[in-house]
Amino acid sequence: MLFAVNEYLTYVCCLILQTMEATQALLLANVKRIRKEKGMSQQNVADGADMLVPTYSRLERGGSNPSLASIVRIAHALDVPVVELFQSSDIKDRSVAQKLEMINEMSEVNKSVVTILLDSFIEKDRLEKSQEVQMKKRLEELDEARKK
Secondary structure: OHHHHHHHHHHHHHHHHHHHHHHHHHHHHHHHHHHHHOOOOHHHHHHHOOOOHHHHHHHHHOOOOOOHHHHHHHHHHHOOOHHHHHOOHHHHOOOHHHHHHHHHOOOHHHHHHHHHHHHHHHHHHHHHHHHHHHHHHHHHHHHHHHHO
């Protein structure tokens, strides 16, 4: 029994390491891609991120692991949200219809999570629109009251 538990833990650790490595590879590829798309040099990004150029260069090549603070500074220097550094361009560039197809292929649990998130954003948007309409009406009433 102990052997089976150790074997399972080893398997889980390997999966975690693979995920971490894939995430870091995606991060570094995105940093480099975004920098080039924006026509920035490594010097530009390093300066904007308050880093030495050799440090940034080593990071972009995967020679070192960036800290969370460094990732935030690099995102700021590139003028992108941090989350964009972790997005797969393959998914990011897909249409809404294609993304819906991908969601449809998810497990039931993940579909439920996505549904809850979508419902929340839709409701948030409705509330914001409703408040905007109410605010416009109040401003019109105020303008009418001033004219009298």
